[in-house]
Amino acid sequence: MPSVVKINVLTVPAEQREVLEKRFASRAGVVESSDGFEWFELLRPVDGTDNYLVYTRWRDEAAFQAWMEGPMKQAHQSGEAGAERPKPAASGSTVWTFDVIQQTGPKTEG
Numbered sequence: 001m002p003s004v005v006k007i008n009v010l011t012v013p014a015e016q017r018e019v020l021e022k023r024f025a026s027r028a029g030v031v032e033s034s035d036g037f038e039w040f041e042l043l044r045p046v047d048g049t050d051n052y053l054v055y056t057r058w059r060d061e062a063a064f065q066a067w068m069e070g071p072m073k074q075a076h077q078s079g080e081a082g083a084e085r086p087k088p089a090a091s092g093s094t095v096w097t098f099d100v101i102q103q104t105g106p107k108t109e110g
Ligand code: HEM
Pocket: 006, 007, 008, 010, 020, 023, 024, 026, 027, 028, 029, 030, 031, 032, 040, 054, 056, 075, 076, 077, 078, 088, 089, 090, 092, 093, 095
């Protein structure tokens, strides 16, 4: 069964970039411990678009769904428990889903 890639596409106005990056710098760090989690990258746009990509890869759809239903909510609750959530840095978001059908890395010596 192939891994599944879930990319959250965030629309971030120029004046909110720093806010967004700071929030990710102090992200919960919960996703790393989720069953079936394989990879995370926060990708900053450098070609003039305002779309940051939150790249995540999972063993399968079920692993992603399980994270979404539990740890994800906690991880998106920054600040003190019970405190009001700060205004979101992103003005929009869309999730893209892909099956990984091929992958490779550099050849290793030997
Ligand atoms: C309304 C939609 C969403 C917005 C605006 C958003 C934005 C954010 C922000 C600002 C953070 C940094 C932590 C925080 O301040 O809360 C974060 C964490 C994160 N987001 Fe989202 N997010 C959204 C939905 C999603 C979805 C659907 C995914 C799945 C691909 C995702 C993947 C992640 C991951 C993996 C982290 C890091 C969690 C950790 O460290 O445990 N987000 N998100």
